[in-house]
Amino acid sequence: MDKQAIVTQLKEIIKPFLEHEDDSVFEGINEQTNLVDELSFDSVDLIEIVIEIEEAFEIKIEDSEISTIKTLADMIGLIQTKQANA
């Protein structure tokens, strides 16, 4: 799966979490956007996003890997690594 396709799918996963934000918040997301500091995602949000990612990309993310996710780039890297090793 190429990177752009992953980004597109990840943004679709994140979008419902920003349903009450201004559109500019979603539109301003880039690979370096910090999910906690900039989007105010809490631990429950991150777990819910991980569940969505596991389902969408058919991968399994370990508990210990969740804490390494800070940005979209971290997610992309994790997905690419998992898919490469599948």
Next chain:
Amino acid sequence: MNMDNENRVVITGLGVVAPNGVGKDRFLEALQNGESGAARIEELDEFMEAGGMAAFPKFEGEDSAFMRRFKLRKLQSTGILYGCMAGVEAWEDAGLSIAPKDALEPDWDSGCIMGGGITGIESIDYGIKMADVGKMKKVGPRNIQQSMSSAPSAYLGGMLGLGNQVTSNSSACATGTEALLMAYHRIKGGRAKRMLAGGCDSRLKYIWASFDVMRVLNRNPDIDPVKASRPLSASAAGFLPGAGGGALVVESLESAQARGARIYAELLGGSTNSGGQRGQGSITAPSNVGIVRCIQDMIKETGVTADQIDLISGHLTGTAIGDPTEIKSWVEALNRRGEDFPYVNSLKSMIGHCLSAAGAVESVGAVLQIYHDFVHPTLNCEDLHPDIADKVSTNRIPQECIYDAGINVLAKASFGFGDVNTCLILKKWTK
């Protein structure tokens, strides 16, 4: 009256999400104008024999703005939203600030008793539907925090950074009023400076199905929804579904005065009891002896005399049996009747029955009536029930708003399934 200065308790903040008005100012206007929040509700229409009539809060973007402000993601339960909106409004109305998220300590002096009933039902419904089709992960990590009984206080406690007692009581339709009395005792006992107290409940259709088959809702298919809630009336035919949230900041007089807060009213305390489901009482029906005793205990507890009560904000749901029983109980307990009976009104004639939110929304209404000195009308009681008309003069049950009514002492009553009762006394604030 119990006027000793030791730990007097006052109301300093109000917040409300009511079917006829979101926000304190809009709600006040609706009460004075006698505006109903009832409407046809499509989602109920094919679901219940009683048809799609209800009084639910209507928003013009306030709900999504609130969720954006507090980053409430995927909040499914409407009752929690109503309770939180009312709670934050009351808090800020009291002139209190919200501790920043990165504050090292919470506000140890402030707590919250925000009651609920079936508040998390949307979340429970979603979780069960997902689990039943094998989508266990879709149940999601957020399900339990919205499904748990303490969800309304847990959400509010976090939003406001409250460090005193944070809990949710649950006593069916007496919940909101009971929360106020619990807050009163916590402050009176010196265990908190202020408590955010109230109640909330959800609107989801499944709540109403059981009430529908119990035949306690107005089932007239041809009636205008605005006419369906008919407390005190001879043609009362059952209550109207309602939903919402109400919250009041209950504070020690010392704390309120120290920070120069506006004081809406004094809370003199009250009484809570149960008829024990003996005599006429059952899990769904109140017993007359329980109600009478609750009123009499309220009088003893607060030191008011029966003749000092100017207005009763009744429970009065619009059922043919319940309302005459309630009025009979007041007549017995106060030994007042006819022209001598206090003013009495029913907010449920405008907002339906908001279940666990009812006592809280109605208490906000009660405080507004004391503070602005008016008696809101009761809608749809042009044909008073004969058993009520026999005991209370018609001019004590206003059908139009009465301004400058001289309301000094107000009794608020709520009764609930489980044969539980709570009665409070609110008094116009004087130093």
